[in-house]
Amino acid sequence: MVRTIDYKKRKKDVLAATVDYYIHNAIAASSETLALSFNYSSATIRNVMAELEEEGLLTHTHTSSGRIPTDRGYRFYVDNLLLEIKLLQSDKDRVFKEYRDTKKELDVLLEKTSYLISSLTHCTGIVSFVRLQNKIFYKGVGLILDYPEFKDFTRIKVLMNLLERKHRLLEVINRNLDEKLKIYIGRELPFEEVTDCTLIVSHYSINHKPQGCIAVLGPTRMEYARVIPAIEYISESLSAILSKF
Numbered sequence: 001m002v003r004t005i006d007y008k009k010r011k012k013d014v015l016a017a018t019v020d021y022y023i024h025n026a027i028a029a030s031s032e033t034l035a036l037s038f039n040y041s042s043a044t045i046r047n048v049m050a051e052l053e054e055e056g057l058l059t060h061t062h063t064s065s066g067r068i069p070t071d072r073g074y075r076f077y078v079d080n081l082l083l084e085i086k087l088l089q090s091d092k093d094r095v096f097k098e099y100r101d102t103k104k105e106l107d108v109l110l111e112k113t114s115y116l117i118s119s120l121t122h123c124t125g126i127v128s129f130v131r132l133q134n135k136i137f138y139k140g141v142g143l144i145l146d147y148p149e150f151k152d153f154t155r156i157k158v159l160m161n162l163l164e165r166k167h168r169l170l171e172v173i174n175r176n177l178d179e180k181l182k183i184y185i186g187r188e189l190p191f192e193e194v195t196d197c198t199l200i201v202s203h204y205s206i207n208h209k210p211q212g213c214i215a216v217l218g219p220t221r222m223e224y225a226r227v228i229p230a231i232e233y234i235s236e237s238l239s240a241i242l243s244k245f
Helices: 002-025 031-035 042-054 071-081 089-100 106-121 141-146 153-164 166-173 224-242
Strands: 124-128 136-139 181-185 197-206 209-219
Touching: 002 031, 002 042, 002 071, 031 042, 071 181, 071 224, 089 106, 089 224, 106 124, 106 136, 106 209, 106 224, 124 141, 124 153, 124 166, 136 166, 141 153, 153 166, 166 197, 181 224, 197 224, 209 224
Parallel strands: none
Antiparallel strands: 124 136, 124 209, 181 197, 197 209
């Protein structure tokens, strides 16, 4: 039993380390690199990586012997390995200050919210409001250009087309409005042309009644430990402000 538990922990440790390394470095993680921060040998890590690849959680590129996460790997990471993630107090203070200094008009607040999302997550921030059926607010499309996987103009064009054809995006963002948090990773997105992005959505409320959603759209290689609590905190802050209208 102890060996089984230790083995499962080892697999989770290696998967988490591989995902974290790829998120922060944008290059495949090798067993030798991960061994520098583990008590496991590079040979042990290499064997675990091979098993994780067989299970569909990791894969490898043609140009590297290291591994990168698959969509399933990211999903397992988000659902099982991100524990007690919290937004930095400095980010909370910034959200408070930005809202405090913003004119209390609906359009202005929603546009400010899309800006806050993009600036805190370094991805595209999106806001919908159900009463404005065909309107979305978004900021930070250009920030995605900073990610090496989006240096290809074709990928940028795909994202721009998605944002411009907003009815498709709104249909997904506003789906199941009562759900507090929705995360679509890679091919979980219902857009065939978008295969390497993640969409994270949270609703906001007025007097506890959902009125719209805020979302972040970025690469699957986004910093989930920072993005998820940011979306949740901004959602709560916006709900509190709008409930005072």
